[in-house]
Amino acid sequence: MTTGTTKTTGQAPLIETESQFCAFFDDPRWALAIVRATVLEAAHPQIGAALADNSTFTTHPWRRLRNTFLSMRRMFDTDPAVREREAARLNRLHTRMSGSDSRGRGYDAMDRGARAWVVATLFESAVTMCRLSGQPLDQDTMERLYAEYRAFLSALDGDAGALPEGLNDFWRYYDRMVQDELENTEAARVILYRLFDHLPAPALLEGAPTLWAAGRAVVGPLLGTITVASLPDAYRRKAGLPEVPGAPALMQGAYLTAGLARFLPAGWINAEAIIETLSLRPDSDDPRARTVAALRTRIKRAAALVRLLTPVDDHAGPAQASAAGEDRRPARAFFHQVLDQTGDGYLDWPDLAAMARELATRLDLDEPEETRLYEAFAAWWRELQSALDSDGDGRVSAEEYAVGVPSLAGPALIRVAEVLFDATDKDGSGAIDADEYRTLFRTAFHRDLTTSDGAYGRSAFVGDFLSFMSGRRTNAPYDPLLADA
Template sequence: MATADLPGPDSLLRRTLGEWRIGLVAWRLLVLQTADPAVAAGMRGFSTYRAHPWRRIEHTMDSGKRLFFSDREGLRREVARLERTHRRLAGTDEQGRPFTASDPAVRVWVLVTLYECMTAMRELSGHPLTPPELEQMYGEFRAVCAEFALPDDLFPATAADVPAYMDRTIRERLEYGEPVRYLLFDMLREAPAPRRLGRLKPLWPVLRTTAAHVIGALTVADLPEPFRERFGLPRTRRAALLSFLLHRGMRVLTNALPEHRRYRTPPAGVPQNPQPSAGPSSRPVRLPAARRRKGTDSRPARLRTFFHQVLDQTGDGRIGAADLQAMAHNVCWPLELAAEREAPVYAAFESWWQQLRTGMDTDEDGQVTCEEFVTAMLTGIDSEPSYLDQGLHVAVRAVFHAVDTDGSGHLCADEYRKVFGGSRVHLAELNHGFRQLDHDGDGRITEDEFVRAFTDYFTARTDNTAGSQLLGRP
C-alpha cells in the first residue's frame, strides 16, 4: 500500500472530492468527526472554531487539497505538518479522560469519515457508486492514507466493510457532546459575516439565521441512520424533502455545467507550492483600530480590541496557552514552514504566554481575562521600558524571521502579502498595512521597523501615529 500510485487527474476520488456539491455533506462530515470524544476534547481546548469559524473551515479545506490533490512530495509535507500539529493537541477532557489527537484510531476515524461522506454524497443525489466504483475509490483513498503510516488493521479492509465500521464506531465510541450540538444548531447562528459577502455584510444577521436553519436541517437529515437513532435526532419529512431537492438539484445542475465549471478543486490538483488563501480572519495577526474620542488615552480601547479579535483565538472570553499556540499555528500555516522553522515560532509564543500568565493571571486559574490583560499591560508598559521586550517582542521577532523566507533580513511586499494577505483581501488594504511598517519608505520592512510598528500599536496614547493604525485605520 505504501508504494501504490497516488490518484491522478482522472481518478474517481479526485473527481468526486473536487466537485462543488461536496459542500452539501461538509457539515455532516464535521459532525461525524467531532462526535469522537478525542476530537471533541481537542476542539474544546484548542480549536478556534468558535471565534474564527471561517478560518477554521478554510484551513480544513486547504489541508484536504494538499492531501488529496498534491504529488507525493506535497502529500508528505502536509502529513508531516498535520502530525506536528496533532502532537500538540493532548490533555484531559471534561470527564478527566486523557486524550491525544495523535491516537491512531482517532486519525483513522477522521480519514474514513471523509471517504464515507463522498459515497454518501453520491447516494443522496440518487446516483450511488456501484460496488466496483466503491472499491476503486477506496483503493485510491487508501493510497493517500498510506502516507500516514497508520496500522492497516484499523482501517476497513475493503469498501464493502466501511458501513459496518461506521455502524460499530457510532454505536460504541461516539458521543453527542456540546461541540456536536453547537455545530448542528448554534455555530452558524453566532458566526461573524464571511469576508466573501462584501457589500452584503449588513444582511448577514438575516442570512445566517436562514443558513443555520437550512444547514442544520439538511445535516440531521443526511446523517447515518445509526447516528440519528442513537442520539435521538429524528429525520422529519420536511428535512427529508429538503435533502432530496438539494442533492438531486445539485446533481442535475452539476451535470449541466461545462466540465471545468463543476469543480471547486480541479482534478489536475494544486501547484507544488500552493499559497492557501487567507482572508483577514486567517491572518496570524490583525490589529484593528476602533473609533475613539479625541484627547483620550486610546490604549485601553485598543488593547481590549486586540484581546478579543487577536489573542482570544478560542473565543471563550479568556486567553490561555491554547490561544497563543493557535496564533503560532496561524503564522506557520500559510508559510508551509519546515519543522525546524516552525519550532522557534511556537517557542516564542509560548514565551509570551508565560510572561502573560505570570504577570496577569491574578486568580491563578491558568487563564487571563480581558481586564487582567489590559490592566497588567498598561502597568507594565508605563513602569518598565523593557516590558514589551520580554514577551510581545519575542513573538513579533519570531514572526518576522518566519516570514522572511529568503533570509534577506527584510520583508519585501510579496513576503508581507503572503502572510498578511490573501486572495480575498483588497490590495489597497495590503498596501496601507505595508506602508505603515515601512517607515523610511524604501519598499522594504526591516526587523526594527516591524518591531517598532507593533510597539507603537501597544504604546501610542493617540491614534495619530502610524503604528497605532497598523493593519487598520481608526
C-alpha cells in the same frame, strides 16, 4: 502515539490519473457532505475534546475552511514530495494537541483510531452524498475511492492498518463506531446549533452586517436541519436530535439541487477560487479585488434596502473601526477579536498555539522555524500567565486582561515579533521585501509601512507588531492576520 512516519517504498501511488476524490473538490455537494463529516468527527469523544480545546472553527471558520482546503489539495497532489511534506506538517500540528475532556478522559490528536475515524467519515460522507443526490456510486467506484482514502491515511500514519482493508469490513466497522463509540459531544452540538446561527461574515461581506445577519437567519437553520437529517439514524437517536417534519425531503432536495451542477460546463465552479474570493479584502492588491469591490458596493446597496425592511443592530467590526481611523479598540474588544482565538471566553495556551499555527501555515514553515515560532509563543504565554492570571486558575479572563493590559508588551512578546520577522524574511536580507510581505499579509505593502528602499525593516516590523498585539492601536495589515473570520 504514532511517529507519523510516511512510508512510500513499494506503495501504489496515492493519486491516480482519474482520482475519484479529486473529482469532488469542485462539487457543490461536497460542501454539504463535509459539514456532515465534521459533525460525525466531532461526535467521537477524542476528536470532540480536541476540537473543543484547540480548534478555531467557531470563531474563525472561513480561515479554517481555507487552510483545510489547502491541506487537502496538498495531500492529494500528484507530486509525492508535496504530499510527504504536508503529511509531516499535519503530524507536527497534531502532535501538539493532547489533554483531557470535561470527564477527565485523555485525548491525543495522534491517536491512530481517532485519525482513522476522520478518514472514515470523509469516505462515508462522500458515498452518502452521491446516494442522496440520486447518483449512487457503483461497487467498483466505491472500492477505488475507499482505496484512495486508505492511501491518504497511510500517508499520515505510515500505514492504513487502523481502517479495515476491505470495503465490506469497513461498513461493519462504521456501524459499530456509530453505535458504540460516538457521543453527543459539546463540539458536535456547537456545530449543529451554534456555528450556523453565529457564523461570522467572510471578508467579502464584512461591510454588510445587516444583509449577512438576515441571510444567515434564514440559511443557518436550514443547513442545521439538512445536516441533522443526513446523519445516521443510530446517532440521531443516541444524541436525541430532533425529528423535524419535512426535514428528509428538504435534505433530499438540497443534495439533488447541488447535484445539478454536473450539467454546468467544466471549470465553471472552482472551489479554490470561491474560497479565495471570499477571503479577499477591498484593500488587497489581488486583481480580483476590483470584482470584490464592485460586489461590496452592490451588497451595501442591498443591505441598505434590507435595513429599511428589517432593522438590525449594525455594529462596526474591527475592519470598519480601522478604516474609520480609530487608533485603538477597547481592551475587551481586542481580547475577544484577537486574543481569544478559540472563542471560549478565556485566554490560554490553545489560543496562542492557534496564532502560531496560523502564522506557520501562512508562511509555510518547515522545521526548525516552525518549532522556534511555537516556542516563542509558549514563552509569551508563560509571561502572560504570570502577569495576568490573578486568580491562579491557569487562564486569563477578559476582566484580568483589561486590568493588566499594560503588562502585555514584555520581553517574550518582543521575542515573538523577532522570530516572526526572521521566519518572514526568507532570504535573510534583514528586511521584508514585497513578496515576503505578501506571503504573510496576503496583500501588497501599505504606504505607511514602506521605506525609501521599498522594504520593511526589523525595527519597524517589531514596533508595529508590538503595538498591535498589546492592543495599543489597530493596524490595517495585522487585523486580518489574526482577527479575520
